[in-house]
Amino acid sequence: MKKLSFAEAVESCLMQKMAEDHSVFIMGEDVQMMRLNILARFGKNRVINTPISEAAFTGAAIAAAMSGLRPVVEVMLVDFIGVAADSFLNNASKLFDFSGGKWNAPVVYRCACGGGYGDGGQHEQSLWGWLAHIPGISVVVPSNPIDAGGLLYAAIEHDHPVFFLEHKLLAQNWLEYMGIGGRSTVQFDVPEDGAWGEVPKKWTPIPLGKLNVVREGKDITLISVGVGVHRCVEAASKLEEVSISAEILDLRSISPLDIENILQSVRKTGAVIIVDEDYKEFGLSGEIAAILAENQIEFKYGRVCTEKTIPFNRESEDETLPNVARIIHMVKKVVS
Numbered sequence: 001m002k003k004l005s006f007a008e009a010v011e012s013c014l015m016q017k018m019a020e021d022h023s024v025f026i027m028g029e030d031v032q033m034m035r036l037n038i039l040a041r042f043g044k045n046r047v048i049n050t051p052i053s054e055a056a057f058t059g060a061a062i063a064a065a066m067s068g069l070r071p072v073v074e075v076m077l078v079d080f081i082g083v084a085a086d087s088f089l090n091n092a093s094k095l096f097d098f099s100g101g102k103w104n105a106p107v108v109y110r111c112a113c114g115g116g117y118g119d120g121g122q123h124e125q126s127l128w129g130w131l132a133h134i135p136g137i138s139v140v141v142p143s144n145p146i147d148a149g150g151l152l153y154a155a156i157e158h159d160h161p162v163f164f165l166e167h168k169l170l171a172q173n174w175l176e177y178m179g180i181g182g183r184s185t186v187q188f189d190v191p192e193d194g195a196w197g198e199v200p201k202k203w204t205p206i207p208l209g210k211l212n213v214v215r216e217g218k219d220i221t222l223i224s225v226g227v228g229v230h231r232c233v234e235a236a237s238k239l240e241e242v243s244i245s246a247e248i249l250d251l252r253s254i255s256p257l258d259i260e261n262i263l264q265s266v267r268k269t270g271a272v273i274i275v276d277e278d279y280k281e282f283g284l285s286g287e288i289a290a291i292l293a294e295n296q297i298e299f300k301y302g303r304v305c306t307e308k309t310i311p312f313n314r315e316s317e318d319e320t321l322p323n324v325a326r327i328i329h330m331v332k333k334v335v336s
Helices: 006-020 036-042 054-066 078-092 128-132 145-157 172-180 227-242 259-269 284-294 314-320 324-335
Strands: 002-005 024-028 047-049 070-077 108-113 138-140 162-167 196-199 212-215 220-224 246-250 253-255 271-279 300-306
Touching (some): 002 006, 006 024, 006 145, 024 054, 054 078, 070 078, 128 138, 145 196, 212 227, 220 227, 220 259, 220 324, 227 324, 246 259, 271 284, 271 324
Parallel strands (some): 220 271
Antiparallel strands (some): 002 196, 138 253, 212 246
16 A cells, blocks of 8 residues: 555546556646646647637547547536536436447546635535436545545446546645635645545556445434545544544445445434535435435434535635534534
């Protein structure tokens, strides 16, 4: 095992997969600048700069995938994927079904997501609930370096479109590129266990749709992804002081969802809180509640989500996004 940062793990996996499979290539805005190590090794034919037109290059990626290639498309920020919605909403996601299984689109859309560093509501959304709502699309959100590499490996091998979302508080290079600039007074709450960690010498796939039990507990189940997992771990440590034992599930994959292990945990604890940095209405938190109800499980329920447009003001932003204090408050409310 070796220790890498979150961003280094992603790049390490990309380089290994590109060496193993010559059909894998990278395309997107500024990728030759942002992926210098990969560019130096594989050249401009496999690290392709595109114009600043998300609609154009995401559409081109589908054609490339249909011809037998496996593009990793860097859309930079998931907020910008709205510009390219037609390509994945009406084309990539439906290609397999509409062609009777004759065509598929093995495209990986790699996007940074998440807030907590002061860049406002047009650059800090998560949107995984919106993306997972579309049939035919998989959505993965790793919370640490070893999962980032393993899930990316599986995403590239997957024969259908996958959104690979990287929370910017876990990938320091994104903060340096997007968030820090001249704002030396802004502090970033980067979870150390997510930003750095041990990884294998050689990457192997982590199956999509398989959650990880981060911590076992008996009183309540906390479910989250990305940075939210680390907020839950911190909250659970503090809840121990008042004799509340929290089990923590890192979904890793939102679509497909590991329903069986969610059911198993909530059957055991009888209570659940969804910590979701995406929007509250019509999202992941409500979907999990519906699944539990459909399976006739009796449970106490709460959720800690982003409930409005993310503001620029840092203090207001911290109050808007899920945080440790909000999680602890909700746990005590639900358990009591």
